[in-house]
Amino acid sequence: MNKFSVLTASVLSALMLSSVSAAPVTTEGTGVGKHGDIAVAVTFDNGKITKIDVVQNKENKVLAQKVFTELKDNVVRTNSVEIDGIAGATFSSKGFLDAVKAAADKAGVKLAAKPADTKKADSAMAQNQSYDVVVIGAGGAGFAAAVEAKSKGANVVLLEKMPTVGGNSLISGAEMNVAGSWVQKNLNINDDTPERFAEDTLKGGDFKGDPEIVKVMTVNALPTAEWLKNTVGVQFEDDNVFQFGGHSRKRALIPHGHTGTEFITKFSALADKMGIPVITNMKAEELIKDKDGRVVGVKAVSAGKDYTFNAKGGVVLATGGFGANAEMVKKYNPSIDERFKTTDAPGTTGEALYMAERAGGQLVNMGYIQTYPICDPISGVIELIADARFDGAILVNQEGKRFVEELERRDVISKAILDQPGAYAYVLWNDNIGKI
Incomplete structure (x- = not known):
């Protein structure tokens, strides 16, 4: 072979190599979430993300669920980390996006800039729906109301304004004060009663509470805990109870894991099994009343679209407090001003209280924060x-x-x-x- 033919062969070989696509490459990256490192393995093909596997995370599995599903899918679809995170899971979102960015940097891949649109198309959900019962707020109280109504034969829907369910119930310690529980008996605490529990509750609240309402809570605490254990499937520790401040006995049941995740995961699974629709990203804005002044439905909004949920049997308002609304907190208790942060979930902003007030409800004891x-x-x-x-x-x-x-x-x-x-x-x- 002469020199010319060797050079020609080399050129042809170079041309052939340049026409073959580079093989997909997978690299790992790490970001810091709310509860520790989030590690991901990202596969790139020709500079595009084709797959993201979450290798490690310690995030709350309910609160961060859409981070590792919806947000992950949006990152793959847009090939960008310059997108909005999941509301209510800010730190988890940031940790996940930082991990993907670190993997891209390691692979030498430049991701796309902020895309023009990262939202999914609106669903074809009917804008006017009818149920027996409409429950607003998918925390522990809302799930309990929806499950109980469904068990009695009612057609129920559960509305939640945030992208994920759980609210404050999810991020709380979720301990539950119960007098005369099976755990107290296991620990030989045999002198506790609903009456003693009621006395502690009234005293601990500076006697501002309504004794009749307190009695309903304390008398029904044990059957409610047994319902949570036997029907909902919540697991409580059998060898320990807490004694919270203001209580004269150790009586607080402790859920598995010491957080409300145990409650919400079990409630979510049961609601799904019972066929209860749980609609997230649906913000209730107005209670509908008939000519007699009875509340018969809810007007809500999602992604800029208006929805009406008619409620033949009634509306349950289970939206929690307003601790994440600093302006509202200061309005009702000026001593808790801008210096104070909040332990509440981001969705605990109180608009539904005003919604109830506009419908004729009376707000009481708002300053007791x-x-x-x-x-x-x-x-x-x-x-x-x-x-x-x-x-x-x-x-x-x-x-x-x-x-x-x-x-x-x-x-x-x-x-x-x-x-x-x-x-x-x-x-x-x-x-x-x-x-x-």
């Missing part, structure tokens, strides 16, 4: 070490001095902390915690 004593001073998120005080941990100030009874009410402890130098405290315990 609880502050939680042990939280992250930057984000406001509850610090789980707070529960250590129920097992014997103490609070000390900057001088190392104990300054409050740790089993006092939350408002008492909060005020005591704010009165210390620097307005903060430390939680202190040793290996004997839980043995005191």
Whole structure:
């Protein structure tokens, strides 16, 4: 072969190689979510994301569900991380998007800039629907109301304004005060009664509560807990109960995992099994009344479209409080001003209270807003070490001095902390915690 033919062969070989597509490549990236690292494995083909696998995460599986489904799908569809995260799961969304970006950087792939539209097309859901019962708010109370109504034969729908269900119930510790429970009996706590529970509740609320309503709660606490365990499937610890501040006995049942995730996952599964439609991203805006003044439905909005949900049997308003609405909090309790963060879920903004008021409801005791004593001073998120005080941990100030009874009410402890130098405290315990 002469020199010319060798050069020709080399050129042809180079042309052939340049015409073959590069093989897909998979790289891993890590971002920081709300509860730790989020690791992903991203597959790229010709500079496009074709697949994302979530390798590691410790996020709340209910709250972050759409991060790893809907948001993930949007990233693949748009080939971009410059898109909106999931409302109510901000930190999880950011951690996931940062992880994908890190994987792209490692692969040498430049992702697309912010796309013009990242929303899915509106569904063909009917804009006028009729049910026996409409429940507003898909937290623990809303799910309980929907499940119970359905079990009685009612046709039910559950509306939730946020992209995910759960609300405050999901992110709470979800302990449940119950007098005379099977766990108390396991621990030989045999002197607790609904009457004692009611006394503690009224005293702990400075006797502002309605005794008849308190009685309904305390008398029905045990059958409700048994319903949660036996019908809904909630698992409680069988060998431990908490004694919260203001209570004279250890009576708070503890769910598996010490968070409301146990409640909401079980409620969600049961609602699905029972055929209860749970419509997220649906914000109730107005209660509909008939000529006699009876509430017979709800007007709502989703993605700019108006919907009407007629309710032959009634509307259940289970939308929680307004702790995430700083302006509303300050309006009703000026002492809780801009200095305070919130432990509430992002959707706890209180508009439905005004909706009820416009329909003729009366708002009462709005100024009684609880502050939680042990939280992250930057984000406001509850610090789980707070529960250590129920097992014997103490609070000390900057001088190392104990300054409050740790089993006092939350408002008492909060005020005591704010009165210390620097307005903060430390939680202190040793290996004997839980043995005191």
